[in-house]
Amino acid sequence: MSEITIFRARKIITMNSRVPVATHVAVQDGRILGAGTLEEVAGWGDHSVDERFADKVLMPGMIEGHAHLMEGNVWKDHYVGFYDRTGPDGRLWPGLKSIDEVVAYLKGVEAKLESPDEPISAWGFDPIFFGGRRMTKDDLDKVSTTRPIIIVHASFHISNVNSAVLKLSNITSATNVQGIAKGPDGEPNGELQGLPAQFMARKATGRDHFAEMGDSGSIWRFAKSAQFAGVTTSTDLANPMTPDLVAALARETARDDYPVRLVPAFISNMYSTEEGIELLKSHMDSGNDKFRVGLVKMVSDGSIQGFTGRLMRPGYYNGAPNGLWYVDPDVIEPRLEAYHKAGFQVHIHTNGDQATDTVIDALCNILRRNPDPDARFTLQHCQLAHDAHFRRMANFGICANLFSNHMYYWGDQHYEQTVGPERAARMNATGTASRMGVPFAIHSDAPITPLAPLFTAWCAVNRKTHTGRILGPSECLTVEQALRAITLGAAYTLKLDDEIGSIEAGKRADFAVLNDDPIEAGADGLKDVGVWGTVVGGHVFANGEGG
Numbered sequence: 240m241s242e243i244t245i246f247r248a249r250k251i252i253t254m255n256s257r258v259p260v261a262t263h264v265a266v267q268d269g270r271i272l273g274a275g276t277l278e279e280v281a282g283w284g285d286h287s288v289d290e291r292f293a294d295k296v297l298m299p300g301m302i303e304g305h306a307h308l309m310e311g312n313v314w315k316d317h318y319v320g321f322y323d324r325t326g327p328d329g330r331l332w333p334g335l336k337s338i339d340e341v342v343a344y345l346k347g348v349e350a351k352l353e354s355p356d357e358p359i360s361a362w363g364f365d366p367i368f369f370g371g372r373r374m375t376k377d378d379l380d381k382v383s384t385t386r387p388i389i390i391v392h393a394s395f396h397i398s399n400v401n402s403a404v405l406k407l408s409n410i411t412s413a414t415n416v417q418g419i420a421k422g423p424d425g426e427p428n429g430e431l432q433g434l435p436a437q438f439m440a441r442k443a444t445g446r447d448h449f450a451e452m453g454d455s456g457s458i459w460r461f462a463k464s465a466q467f468a469g470v471t472t473s474t475d476l477a478n479p480m481t482p483d484l485v486a487a488l489a490r491e492t493a494r495d496d497y498p499v500r501l502v503p504a505f506i507s508n509m510y511s512t513e514e515g516i517e518l519l520k521s522h523m524d525s526g527n528d529k530f531r532v533g534l535v536k537m538v539s540d541g542s543i544q545g546f547t548g549r550l551m552r553p554g555y556y557n558g559a560p561n562g563l564w565y566v567d568p569d570v571i572e573p574r575l576e577a578y579h580k581a582g583f584q585v586h587i588h589t590n591g592d593q594a595t596d597t598v599i600d601a602l603c604n605i606l607r608r609n610p611d612p613d614a615r616f617t618l619q620h621c622q623l624a625h626d627a628h629f630r631r632m633a634n635f636g637i638c639a640n641l642f643s644n645h646m647y648y649w650g651d652q653h654y655e656q657t658v659g660p661e662r663a664a665r666m667n668a669t670g671t672a673s674r675m676g677v678p679f680a681i682h683s684d685a686p687i688t689p690l691a692p693l694f695t696a697w698c699a700v701n702r703k704t705h706t707g708r709i710l711g712p713s714e715c716l717t718v719e720q721a722l723r724a725i726t727l728g729a730a731y732t733l734k735l736d737d738e739i740g741s742i743e744a745g746k747r748a749d750f751a752v753l754n755d756d757p758i759e760a761g762a763d764g765l766k767d768v769g770v771w772g773t774v775v776g777g778h779v780f781a782n783g784e785g786g
Contacts, residue, residue: 243267243286244777245277250756252298254727254741263288264297266748269528269776273744291779295771296756298722299741300471300749301692302729304640305619305682308452308475308503309395311461313362313686316446317348320363320393322648322705324689327460327467338366338374341390345382358387360446362686365393367544367652371557374399375422376429387444391437393687394542398431400440405429407443410436418547418563432547433563434508434538449477453484458491465499467782468691469751469770472730472739476536476586476619478503485522485532492530498773498780500529500749502733504536504586508565512577519583528747528776534733535578535585536619538565540594543622543657544649548591550623556659562591572601575616579605584734585616586640592623599631606635615678617732622666623658629668629675636678638732641667643681643699644688650704664711669699673720680729681721693757696721697766718758718765750774 244266251261253274265272265280272283311327318324318332319341325331335341341364348359359382366373379388379401388401400408405427410419412426418433431437441447451457452475465473478484480503492501507515519535526532540562541547546555547562554561565588566574575598578585589595595618602616617638618624622645624632632639645653645667654663665671672679681699683690699716702709716724730740738747754769772781 241268243272243283245280245286245288246292246297246750246774247277247288247290248292248295248297250296251742252296252722252758253743254299254723255743258743261742264742264748264750266777269748271742271744271746271748274742292752296753297742297750298753298757299726299751300739300773300775301469301725301751302680302733302740303465303470303473303682303685303690303692304680304729304732305476305642306473306685306690307477308457308461308501309448310464310686310690311457311459312448312451312454314460317345317359317361318363319344319361319390321365321368324363327464336368338369338372338378341374342378342381345379345388349382349386352386355386358389358444358446359383360389360444362391363393364390364399365544367649367656371656373430376400376402376405376427379429389440389444389446391448392545394545395687396433396542396547397545398437398440400429400431402429404440404444408439410439432545433541434565449479452478453481453487455487455491458487462497462499464685464690466773466780467770468693469753469773470499470690470692471749471751471773471775472500472502472733472735474534474733475501475503477506477538479509480505480518480522485525489525489527489530493527495778497529498775500531500739500775502531502534502735504534507535507537507574507578512574516577516581520581531735533583535583536588537571537575537585538588539571539598540565540589540591543590544652546657548622549593550591550658551593551596555657557656561593568597571598572604575601576605576609579609579611579614579616584614586619586732587616588619590620590622592625592628595621595624595628599628599637602637603631603635612636615732615734620684623662624668625665626671626675629671629677633676638678638680639672640680640682640729640732641669641672641699642684643667643669643695644683646702646710647698647705648688650702650710651706651708654704654708654710665714666710667699668711668714669716669720669724670711670714673716678728678731679724680732681724682729691766692725693768693770694766696725696757697762699724700762700765718762721765722757748774748777
């Protein structure tokens with residue numbers, strides 16, 4: 240047994256209802272011995288007192304229950320989103336406010352390239368901010384008609400490409416693949432909706448974010464983004480789990496200086512059910528303390544702001560046609576049941592309320608046939624769920640991980656274009672989930688929005704849009720509820736609440752080290768609380784000092 244270290248802090252928010260606040264926490268061999276006063280924890284035996292957090296506030300390490308390892312590699316490409324964003328290296332990327340600005344920026348990129356064949360890859364674009372006009376191949380052909388150009392939307396559910404990519408991908412008017420948008424002439428217009436069509440373009444251009452996630456630089460950039468935000472455990476909620484990628488993740492996370500625990504979710508859409516189960520089983524012995532294998536992800540529909548989410552009546556507020564099924568509704572239930580019976584926990588992406596309704600039906604049927612009071616099926620995003628949905632979820636122990644950041648980044652567009660005022664007020668209904676007893680978390684979906692749980696908590700507490708409109712005041716959380724959602728709430732949805740999510744005896748010594756008290760900061764100041772660093776398994780990682 241190693242020496243006992245007692246960390247002293249100005250305040251420790253424990254998320255343990257029996258000892259909610261402490262000043263000292265004792266740690267040995269990466270685990271918590273206890274939290275309380277110095278006198279209380281000193282009883283564990285010979286120890287040293289670490290004073291470096293004496294003026295800081297500790298809380299349980301924050302848990303990002305829906306993020307993507309792609310956060311570590313998208314910054315190799317060009318950001319062309321509407322909002323300003325800061326990359327992991329601290330560079331500020333200004334937001335682009337029109338399609339013309341995007342084209343002008345890409346022309347500047349193209350002019351600096353030496354090789355005529357080098358593709359241009361960009362991300363973060365979203366036409367919903369530009370009055371409904373969609374980008375087409377004609378826009379990108381103004382940059383180049385010969386150099387491949389691919390732009391991934393902010394949601395990652397849609398891409399835009401130029402004529403060169405369509406040619407390389409062999410995408411024509413005769414291509415029988417879901418999601419290939421066409422112009423008035425019946426020819427592909429360069430917008431590719433959903434996964435299959437996008438995979439064709441990514442393969443043709445040689446820029447596949449999934450394939451690039453396994454390089455060491457991407458794995459470490461993701462970890463540093465998490466560390467800077469106070470995150471000690473994060474999901475990668477769409478991982479292909481290829482042997483090389485699993486080996487790379489196992490290798491890097493096993494290092495003592497790797498500052499975050501990773502929980503990848505196998506993306507089942509990419510394989511047949513039988514292939515997926517066998518592949519995941521083959522990796523079950525690959526994990527370590529900071530790399531947990533066994534989570535499954537299914538994507539049932541697209542994105543609401545991309546008009547590819549599946550909505551119930553009355554449909555889209557602006558009259559757009561209904562969205563895409565990523566999995567045939569008739570296949571959803573047997574596929575979920577197969578993974579459940581194989582012993583895997585499944586998280587299901589449902590954005591639109593029709594997708595949520597269909598998946599809840601399937602899960603209720605599965606749980607009637609295969610009773611399991613601790614299955615913890617989790618609906619990810621679950622943005623338009625209504626009261627009856629949450630009531631059924633509570634009855635069957637189904638969890639929700641709600642996309643609170645959407646209220647800020649796309650709330651005005653949901654109010655004005657996608658679902659209208661009434662349904663926008665119920666989006667990401669954390670208040671309803673809490674009142675009805677549905678276990679829930681909140682998330683960023685990084686890189687779709689920035690990895691920053693305290694900002695996500697601020698979004699759930701205030702529900703303010705970018706212009707300051709408040710959507711659904713009855714759905715606002717208290718600060719304490721929001722902090723629980725990014726700690727114990729997220730831990731519960733991952734079946735890790737016995738190890739992480741609170742500061743109490745026996746759990747892993749994972750802490751977020753804050754400059755200020757988030758409870759004292761209140762509803763307005765929550766997003767501005769500074770993160771000094773983290774502690775993972777007793778190892779201290781200081782932001783700005785290389786960990």
